[in-house]
Amino acid sequence: GAGVSQSPRYKVAKRGQDVALRCDPISGHVSLFWYQQALGQGPEFLTYFQNEAQLDKSGLPSDRFFAERPEGSVSTLKIQRTQQEDSAVYLCASSPPTGLTEAFFGQGTRLTVV
Amino acid sequence: KQEVTQIPAALSVPEGENLVLNCSFTDSAIYNLQWFRQDPGKGLTSLLLIQSSQREQTSGRLNASLDKSSGRSTLYIAASQPGDSATYLCAVTQSGNTPLVFGKGTRLSVIA
Numbered sequence: 001g002a003g004v005s006q007s008p009r010y011k012v013a014k015r016g017q018d019v020a021l022r023c024d025p026i027s028g029h030v031s032l033f034w035y036q037q038a039l040g041q042g043p044e045f046l047t048y049f050q051n052e053a054q055l056d057k058s059g060l061p062s063d064r065f066f067a068e069r070p071e072g073s074v075s076t077l078k079i080q081r082t083q084q085e086d087s088a089v090y091l092c093a094s095s096p097p098t099g100l101t102e103a104f105f106g107q108g109t110r111l112t113v114v
Numbered sequence: 115k116q117e118v119t120q121i122p123a124a125l126s127v128p129e130g131e132n133l134v135l136n137c138s139f140t141d142s143a144i145y146n147l148q149w150f151r152q153d154p155g156k157g158l159t160s161l162l163l164i165q166s167s168q169r170e171q172t173s174g175r176l177n178a179s180l181d182k183s184s185g186r187s188t189l190y191i192a193a194s195q196p197g198d199s200a201t202y203l204c205a206v207t208q209s210g211n212t213p214l215v216f217g218k219g220t221r222l223s224v225i226a
Contacts, residue, residue, distance in 0.1 A: 006157075033213060042118070042203055042216030043158070056213070091157060093214075103148065103205075103214060105158040 002026075004106035006092050012112045013082045021077045021109045025094030032075050033103065034067055037089040046090075049075060082113045116141045120204055120217035127194055128225050135189040135220045137204030142185045145210055149178050149189050150203040152219070158203065162189070194224045 005024040013019050025032050031050055035043035036059075045059040051072040060067070064082075069075040079086055089110050093103040117140045127133050137147075146165050150158040162171045162178040164187070170179040177190040191198060201221045205214035 004157075035214075040218070042205070042218045043214070044216070045213035048213060059213070093158075102160060102163045104160065105150075107157040110155070 004092055004094055004104055006090075006106035006109050008109060009107060010110050010112075012114060015083060015113055016081050017113075018078065018080045019082055019111065021079075021090050021111070023075045023077070023092030023094075023106060025073065025075070025092070026096075026104055027073075028096065029094035029104075030072075030097040031095040032069060033093045033095075034075070034077050035091040035093065036061075037091055037108070039088075043091050046077070079111075082111075084113050087111055087113045116144075116206065116208065116215045118204060118206060118215050118217035120202075120220050122220060123218065124221040124223075126223040126225060129194060129196060131194050131224075132190070132192050133194055133222070135191070135202050135204075135222070137187040137189070137217055139185045139187075139206050139215075141208070142182050143208065144182060144206045145208055145212070147178075147180055147187050147204065147206045148214065149176075149187075150205065152201045152203060154200075161202075191222075194222075196224045196226045198222060198224050 007022045034046040037043040047067045048056040049069040064080045066078045089108040091108045093105045121136045148163045149161045164180045175192040201219040203219045205216040
C-alpha cells in the first residue's frame, strides 16, 4: 500500500481481555516503531524493530505488552489482561533504510478499555 | 534524557494571520527534527524534516527553522486558513533510526 496501515481503527475491550493491534508498514521500510498516545499528550515510544529484530523495547510499560515482527514486515502489538490505563491511541511508524530517516505514521488504533 | 517543550499549548487566530509555533529541546545533540500535523482522531502527517546540519526547510506556506545550539525550532505558517486548524507536534531524534521524542503539541484554531 501507499502508506502505513493499522487495524483495527477502534477497539473496545473489557478489562482483563487480551488485544492484538496490527501494523502494515510501507513496503521496503526496514524500521518500524510503536508509540502510545494518551489524550492531550504527545506520542511516547514503546518499541522499535529493524527488520524482524526487536532492537529496543525499553518503552513497553509492563510485561503485559508484547510486540513481534516475525517476517520483517507486518508487526503486531499485543496487550494481555488489559487495564483501564491502557486506553490510548497506539501509533505505528515506519522509516526507509537509508537517507533522511523520515518517519511515516499510520492512522492509529484507538483502544478503550471498559 | 531528552525533553521537548512546545509553546503555546493552544492558539486561536483569525484567518489570514501569520503565526509562529515554538519548540525547544534540552539536549542539542540531535540527528534531526520533524514537525507533524495531527487532526482529531487521526494519525500524524509529516510536514517538514530538518537535518541537524540544516537551518531551515520550507514547504508551501510553512517554514521551519532550527537553531540546534540553543535547542530551538520554530514553525512559521503564513496566511493561515481554517483548514490549518489541527494539533502541531514537534519531535527530535538523537541518531538515525532512534525513537522520536515528542512535545505535547500546540492546538491551533484558525477562525474564519
